[in-house]
Amino acid sequence: MTGRLSGRVSLVTGGAQGIGRAIAQRLADAGADVVIGDLRDPADGSEWVELDVTSSESVARCIDEIVERHSRLDIVVNNAGIMFEEDVETHSETSWQKMLDVNLTGPFLVTKAAVPHLQASKGAIVNVGSIEGFSCNPGHVAYAATKAGVHGLTGALAVDLGPFGIRANAVAPGWIDTELNSNFVDRHPDRDEVVRQLAELHPVGHIGAPTDVGDVVVWLASDEARFVTGQVITVDGGRLSKPPLPGILS
Numbered sequence: 001m002t003g004r005l006s007g008r009v010s011l012v013t014g015g016a017q018g019i020g021r022a023i024a025q026r027l028a029d030a031g032a033d034v035v036i037g038d039l040r041d042p043a044d045g046s047e048w049v050e051l052d053v054t055s056s057e058s059v060a061r062c063i064d065e066i067v068e069r070h071s072r073l074d075i076v077v078n079n080a081g082i083m084f085e086e087d088v089e090t091h092s093e094t095s096w097q098k099m100l101d102v103n104l105t106g107p108f109l110v111t112k113a114a115v116p117h118l119q120a121s122k123g124a125i126v127n128v129g130s131i132e133g134f135s136c137n138p139g140h141v142a143y144a145a146t147k148a149g150v151h152g153l154t155g156a157l158a159v160d161l162g163p164f165g166i167r168a169n170a171v172a173p174g175w176i177d178t179e180l181n182s183n184f185v186d187r188h189p190d191r192d193e194v195v196r197q198l199a200e201l202h203p204v205g206h207i208g209a210p211t212d213v214g215d216v217v218v219w220l221a222s223d224e225a226r227f228v229t230g231q232v233i234t235v236d237g238g239r240l241s242k243p244p245l246p247g248i249l250s
């Protein structure tokens with residue numbers, strides 16, 4: 001993949017860890033200059049600009065800083081996101097709003113600030129949605145709503161920004177082996193059984209790695225995807241294609 005993105009400057013929001021970090025690594029492997037915009041410094045030598053995607057002032061400072069340092073911006077990956085479980089009866093208005101602010105308003109604010117620069121470079125936007133934008137687990141009312149919103153935002157951006165030469169797509173990851181998910185699995189008293197049952201949900205026989213998402217993001221950001229816009233690409237090892245059967249039959 002080396003060189004596919006040479007000379008391109010990219011911003012990965014929430015790139016200090018997890019999926020965002022793998023996306024940043026894959027973009028760098030493809031030759032892009034990568035700036036991580038995150039609340040915290042990844043402290044691994046990556047180029048970092050402090051960013052809170054929920055604040056338009058912070059977003060403006062981050063985009064200005066990138067353009068000052070690199071003179072351009074070609075690729076924006078709206079990856080920063082949060083997830084917590086609360087069902088509809090117990091969700092407070094504050095926690096609902098928090099999820100919306102980070103997961104949905106964040107990509108809007110970052111995109112809005114980046115558009116003039118992406119217009120100049122005929123750049124690409126890749127949003128990180130989720131399979132939970134299509135179907136969801138119990139207690140994920142706000143999360144699922146924000147991820148469906150990210151998918152909708154992606155199509156709308158493709159329509160509005162296409163005439164300026166900017167493409168907008170999204171990836172919808174399934175179960176990815178991040179710290180958050182592995183802690184969740186490791187905490188279970190029968191960890192091995194959880195791993196086995198998780199694998200069984202996936203036609204490919206295993207859960208995903210953060211780099212599985214990173215590789216698709218690189219492709220969407222690259223010229224190979226020049227006629228692809230407004231799409232949500234599911235990266236889930238086939239999980240959504242396999243409706244579960246009752247345990248007794250499967």
Ligand SMILES: NC(=O)c1ccc[n+]([C@@H]2O[C@H](COP(=O)([O-])OP(=O)(O)OC[C@H]3O[C@@H](n4cnc5c(N)ncnc54)[C@H](O)[C@@H]3O)[C@@H](O)[C@H]2O)c1
Nearest residue numbers: 014016017018019038039052053079080081130173176178
């Ligand atoms: N892990 C999964 O299985 C999975 C599946 C589908 C979709 N996703 C999506 O992928 C994205 C990354 O998920 P992850 O599991 O790597 O999460 P993570 O919690 O490991 O990392 C999220 C990063 O975002 C940063 N962040 C949080 N709030 C921020 C803010 N206001 N401004 C800037 N940065 C902020 C955090 O500091 C962190 O570095 C999220 O959008 C998530 O919804 C994850």
